[in-house]
Amino acid sequence: MEILIVLLPLALGLGASFLGFFLWSVKKGQYDDVETPKYRMLLEDTKVDMKKRKET
Amino acid sequence: MFQCVHCDEQALSPIFLPQDSERKLPFCCQGCLTVYEVLKEKSLSSYYDIKKSSAIFRRRSPVETSRNQYTFLDDKKFLHDHIYRNPDNFPVMDFYLEGIHCLACLWLIEKLPEFLPGVCHAKLDLDKSVVSVTIFPEGKFSLVARELDRLGYRPHALDRNEDAKRLRENEERSYLMRLGVAGAAAGNIMIYSFSLYAGASLETAKIFHVLTVILALPVFTYSAFPFYQSAWTSLKNRMVSIDIPISMALIMGAIMGVRGLLLNFEENYFDSLTALVFLLLLSRYFLRKIQDKGLSVRDMHYFYQNESVLRKTPSGFEEVHTSYVKPGDIIKVRSDEFIPADGIVIEGDSLINNSLLTGESLPDHVKKGHRVFSGTQNLGSDLLVTVEKTSRETRLGQILRHVEQGWSMRSRTVDLTSIVARYFTLSVILLSGIVFLMVLNESGAEAGLTRALTLLIVTCPCALAISVPLTFHRSLSLAAKNGIIVKSDEVFEKLSKSFKVFFDKTGTVTLGQLEVKEVRILQPLLVNASDVIFTLEQRSRHPVGKALLDFAKRSGGQALDVTDLRETPGVGVEGAIKGIHYSINGGMIFENESKVASFCVKDGLRNDSASVISRLNKMGIETSVLSGDRADVVLLISQEVGIPVERSYFSMTPESKLEILRNSPQSVMVGDGANDAMAMECASVGIAVSGAMDISLRAADVYLTIPGLAGVEKLFILSKETMKVVRRNLVLSLTYNSVSVALVFTGHISPLAAAIVMPVSSLTVLASTLAGTKKMRTLWRS
Incomplete structure (x- = not known):
């Protein structure tokens, strides 16, 4: 059971770092709008057709 | 049936582009068609490709553009009140946009910087329909607003009010952080508890035990703080709330756990208690989110007709x-x-x-x-x-002042859940006291406290605290998806108890616009009658003229050469076509001074009025009409929609409408105008239809954003079904609770068993909530 001395701090440290990351991202406003970004990424490739615009 | 290319609404009498000879692209109205042309001209037609391939986010109503120039947006005073600065010190303004409904809208709005010079950045929040536009210092917000208007999204500049905004933002974020802490701790504690249950021994057990206590401390102090706060407020106000037994269980559990650690007593129930905190916070977070959405819509200046x-x-x-x-x-x-x-x-x-x-x-x-x-x-x-x-x-x-006073004096109704919660809370506190005293006599304080804690955990009001908010959450978002904005979840219970609906006439049951149904030809005309009407009325501003023009357009009238075209205000129009003198006045068409045709103008019914009213009647709901209009007009309309004469009220003032609603408790008022506002405020539930004035929106509990009355019927069905689910959940959880209380009293259940059974019961209740009812599922799909 000596392995616990290594594993426990490791597990707790991992957990704490993820929690810290979550709290940081909340503070940065990452969760203020959870609806739009998931759609926004679908549209990134659709560009306004600038060439066509210049012709008209 | 045609579906409008732009707004997807069904178009009964669609219009087409002149060059669209195959009639492939139907539009419901001129507004939608204009936007289509604007998009095409700007090479933004990809909008329609995206729209076709993407899910519709919510329904929208046909486009209405205005001729506003929005120059007031550049006014210094106005700017001072409405803009804030981005990190580069560029001005930013937030607009609420009408008509945001799908992915393509998101695409179009966020492409603004690419096709409108002067715009630096545009970011849309689909949920709130709010766009934040950043412009370069030399840019103008009036140009942005005009462009948005032209694209069919009427913009409403939002007050900056940074303090309130930041306050709400911080509150929301701290709630989310509490939730995160509770989730992380509960998860980790569960791992250690699991090995404890599995039989971890001696040294290891001790380490795990200490760890659970350390991990649980932030949950009991930081995460659960809102529960203590609300329990304390309700105690101070001498009210009973569900947060009291929750706080009691948490505090007692925490104290006993720490005490157990100090006395080397092996067991604590931190796994179930922290999971409880996490689940409760989670369900409340969801409910808060959906209610916030309703609240932001409640800022009625979004819907001002004309700014x-x-x-x-x-x-x-x-x-x-x-x-x-x-x-x-x-x-x-x-x-x-x-x-x-x-x-x-x-x-x-x-x-x-x-x-x-x-x-x-x-x-x-x-x-x-x-x-x-x-x-x-x-x-x-x-x-x-x-x-x-x-x-x-x-x-x-x-009238507005009256409405606002009414709202502030309105007492929160005592709804089913709060009644249940009150008795539930009182009896749980009482029972745990009894259990403690009972066991105290037999086997001492230690065992007594354990038994009381078991009772508090086992009777944890999951159905009340989690499933009821979730049921309402689900119904609120279902309503929102159908274009029905509900201000508070009380509406569902009130509606499920209402069996009387009062409709306003003008603008609610009817369109509120004059319409010509037919033109009766008395004598054959030398020129086609529709052509004559079209020619004479083509520039008319008179509502009757416009109605006639619409009629002529529908029946294929065309413009002919005309001379001496003249409009006499208050009388009519006249002019000469092919040398023949025509005039339209007083409901007649004259050809060389002799009567040749007559027509009748009236306020047309909305498409779905009659069918919705008859279906409501079938559901056992009594419908009436309350109108400020003249008797003959009202009676004609009520006959058309099938409302009996004795329930058709005419020549009503706003005050007499109010009086009628006051005398019929538990009834619903559906209206659109200022004259309905007081009645809507007084009614058990006030429903404002699409196109309603901002004052009646303020008075109403519900706002239908889609034209027509279909929303009223949907909301009635939804309310009944919602309350069915709520009752089902209450019964389920109370049954479970009484059984487990009995087990605690007879000593057949340990805290460990309680901690295992509790999540199982919560899951059944949760499953029942998510399943909803059959009718709800069909409503959801449609």
Whole structure:
């Protein structure tokens, strides 16, 4: 059971770092709008057709 | 049935582009068609490709564009109140946009910087329909607003009010952080508890035990803080709330756990207690999110019909925001615009639509010297008005004051869940006291406390605290998806108990617009009648003229050469076509002074009025009409929709409407105008239909954003089904609780077993919530 001395701090440290990351991202406003970004990424490739615009 | 290319609404009499000879692209209205052309001209047609391939986010109504120039947005004072700065010190303004409904809208709005010079960045929040536009210092917000308007999204600038915004943002974020801490701790504690249950021994067990206590501490102090706070508030106000037993269980559990650690007592129930905190926070977080959405819509200035007005200055007219108009100002009200203040006409000759203020369907004729009121609409030509009273002093403002007073005095109804919660809480506290005393006599304080804690955990009010909010959450979002904005979850219970609905007539059951159904030919005309009407009325501003023009368009009329075209205000139009003299006046068409045709104008029914009313009747709901209009008009309409004469009320003032609602408790008022506002406020549930005035939106509990009455019926069904689920969940959880209380009393259940059974019961209740009912599922799909 000596392995616990290594594993426990490791597990707790991992957990704490993820929690810290979550709290940081909340503070940065990452969760203020959870609806739009998931759609926004679908549209990134659709560009306004600038060439066509210049012709008209 | 045609579906509008732009807004996806069904179009009964679609219109087509002139070059679209195969009639492939139907539009429901001119507004949608114009936007289509604008998009095409700007090479933004990808909008339609994206729309086709993406899911519709929510329904939208047909496009209405305005002629506002939005120059008031560049006013220094206005800018000061409405902009904030981004990190590069560029100005940013937030707009609420009408008509945001799908992915393509998101695409189009966020491409603004690419096709509109001067715009630096645009970011849309789909949930709230709010776009934040950043412009370069040399750019102008009026240009942005005009462009948005042209694209069919009418913009409403939002007040900056940074403090309130930041406060709410911080509150929301801290709630989310509490949730995160509780989730992380509960998860980790579960791992250690698992090995404890599995039989971890001696040294290891001790380490794990200490760890659970350390991990649980932030949950009991930081995460659970909102529960203690609300329990304390309700104690201070001598009220019973569900947070009291929750707080009791948490505090007692925490104390016993720490004490167990100090005395080397092996067991604590931190795994179930922290999981409980996490689940409760989670369900409340969801409910909060959906309620916030309702609240932001409640800021009614989003829906102001008309935000700017032309004010006379020495050098001409300037566009100002309506809130900056003062008594003594001279304003110009263009056709179709709403009059923003009470005043006297000093120039012009026009027709005024009073229907929102009084309920009359036929317009009033006004000229110099006549008084006009705030909230009425100018239908004819431009009017110059000297402002006498503004905002609060106007007739509209007085009604508004009444409505606001009513709202503030309105008591929160005692709903089913709070009654159950009260008895539940009291009996849980009482029972745990009894259990403690009982066991205390037999085997001491230690065992007594354990037993009492078991009871508190086992009776954890999951159904009340989690499933009821979740049920409402689900119904609220279901309603929102169908274009029904519900201000509070109380509406569902109230509606499920209501069996009487009062409808306003003008603008609610009817369209609130004049319509010509048929033109009866008395004598054959030398020229096609529709062509004559089209030609003579093509530039008419008179509502009857417009109705006639619509009729002519529908029956394929075309413009012919005309000479001596003349419109006499208040009388009619005349002109010569192919040398023959034609005139239209007084409901007749004359050819060389002899009567050749007659027509009848009336306020047309909404497409779905009759069918919705008959279906409501079938559901056992009594329907009535309350109108400020004349008897003959009201009776005709109520006959058409199938409401008996004895339940058709006519010539009602706002006060008499209020009186009727006051005398019929548990009834629903559906309306659109200022004359309905007081009645809507007094009603058990007030429903404002699409196109309603902002004042009735303020008075209402529900706002239908989709034209028509279908939402009323949907909401009735939804409410009944929601309450069914709520009751089912209450029964489920109370049954479970009584059984487990019995087990605790007889000593057949340990805290460990309770901690295992509790999540299982929560899951059943949760499953019942998510399953909803069959009718709800079909409503969800449609």
